[in-house]
Amino acid sequence: MDTKGVKLFTIAAExxxxxxxxxxxxxxPAVASARLAKLENQLGADLFHRSTRKVSLSxxxxxxxxxxxxxxxxEDAARAALGHSSKEISGTLRFAASxxxxxxxxxxILPEFLERYPGxxxxxxxxxxxxxxxxxxxxxxLRNSAIEExxxxxxxxxxxxxVLCASPDYLNRYGTPQNPDDLSEHQLLTFMDGATLKxxxxxxxxxxxxxxxxINRVICDDGASTRIATLSGVGISMSxxxxxxxxxxxxxxxxxxxxxxxxxQSAIWLVYPKSNVLTAKVRVFIDFLLEKIxxxxxxxxxxxxx
Numbered sequence: 001m002d003t004k005g006v007k008l009f010t011i012a013a014e015x016x017x018x019x020x021x022x023x024x025x026x027x028x029p030a031v032a033s034a035r036l037a038k039l040e041n042q043l044g045a046d047l048f049h050r051s052t053r054k055v056s057l058s059x060x061x062x063x064x065x066x067x068x069x070x071x072x073x074x075e076d077a078a079r080a081a082l083g084h085s086s087k088e089i090s091g092t093l094r095f096a097a098s099x100x101x102x103x104x105x106x107x108x109i110l111p112e113f114l115e116r117y118p119g120x121x122x123x124x125x126x127x128x129x130x131x132x133x134x135x136x137x138x139x140x141x142l143r144n145s146a147i148e149e150x151x152x153x154x155x156x157x158x159x160x161x162x163v164l165c166a167s168p169d170y171l172n173r174y175g176t177p178q179n180p181d182d183l184s185e186h187q188l189l190t191f192m193d194g195a196t197l198k199x200x201x202x203x204x205x206x207x208x209x210x211x212x213x214x215i216n217r218v219i220c221d222d223g224a225s226t227r228i229a230t231l232s233g234v235g236i237s238m239s240x241x242x243x244x245x246x247x248x249x250x251x252x253x254x255x256x257x258x259x260x261x262x263x264x265q266s267a268i269w270l271v272y273p274k275s276n277v278l279t280a281k282v283r284v285f286i287d288f289l290l291e292k293i294x295x296x297x298x299x300x301x302x303x304x305x306x
Contacts (some may be wrong), residue, residue, distance in 0.1 A: 003075050004291070005039035006068045008032060009047060013065050016055050018048070026109070026292050089280045090119030097142035099126040100223030100243060101268070106142075109292045113285070120281050128223050129192070139282050142289075143269045144240060154269040155286060158297040161241040162197075162262035164209065165253045170233040177236070177256055180207030184214050187235030192221035197238065201259040209238060209262065238262055245299040 004025075012021035012032075022032025040047050047061035057065070097106060102124070110122070125131065130143065144160050170187075177183055180199055188210050199207040210216055217235055220226045223243055230237045231247065236256050247253035270286050272278065 001042060001071070002035070002039060003071060005035045005042075006071050008035055009039060009061075010065065010068050010072065012036065012048070012055070013057055013061065013068075016057075018050075018055055028298060031296075031298075088119070089117055089284060091279070091281045092121045092123055093140065093281050093285055094123045094125070094136075094138045095140050095142075095285070096125040096127075096131050096136065096138045098128050098144055098223065100128055100227075101142065101144060102126045103224060104243070105293055106289070109288075112292075113288050116288070117281075117284060120285075129221055138272075139279070140270060140272045140285060143271055145264070145266045152271045153274050154271045155290075157268040157270050157289060157294050158242070159300065160266045160268050162238055162264070162266065163241055163244075163258075164199075164236055164256040164260065164262075165230060165239055165244055165248065166236045166256050167231055167233045167252065168254055170230075170235060171254060171256075173233070180209070180211065180257060180260065183209065183236065183257075184211045187217040188214060189218040189220060189226055189229055189235050189237035190216045191226070191238070192219055195264075198263045199257070199260045200263040201257075201261070204259065206263075207260070242268075242297065242299040 008021055008025055008027070011024055012018045015021050018032050018036060019029040022029055027035065036047065043064065045060035045064070046058050047064060049056045049058050114120070125136070125138065130145065131138070131141070142157070174186060177186060190210055197209045199209050218229060220229070223240070226237050227239060227243055227247070230239070231252055244253050248255060270289060272282060
């Protein structure tokens, strides 16, 4: 049984407001409703009476509520037995992550983590340039790239779809590429590592980004700055969808060659050295990030381009 769904149910039962209960758990209203519907399907019963004006507990919901609270209490007891007690876990956690991703998704949720685990202190090394975990002495890192190092263990946090985009102003001035070959006639913003990436689309030949022989007008090692420059009309960039989905939905950025995506086997991973024991402080931070960001992440729920 999905204990996250059970927790959402107990909060919604107290508030009699599914959307408000979802917000407490960082869930969009549609995601909260879907999660409760999944729980009801598992139980084979409607837990709430829903109308356009109000929500109330059904008879089955009232009967299930004490059991739901007991399930959550047992989960807390089990986690404490495995060293997850928030009062007992302590120490400094050294965490390396993408600065762009951290600004958008990690920094805003840190107050809740620190309140939940008052004995843990965090040392954050934030950079869009990949760092060596073992040499840097990090307990945990977030990587939004393919994991190739054999000395690392990884837990997937979320998908990382990458797309090409530009501002409407840039496309009005320079035109909209109709196929990958047209990119050679445009101003491109590329990442500092200089890698050539594969563009793939269903029923179309693969292509490369940037195209061979193209002069990149701007090369940058910071995703946030790349997004800002793209919004300002500098040119066409490759960006992770999690970084630009709001701008895509608002229309301040437009997907270029929307049938194509970057295929580099990347995802957003939480990684740690194989040689390290997965301590309680690392385990609870991984669990927290999975709870608040994954299953599924907000940008997948609002992906209007897929």
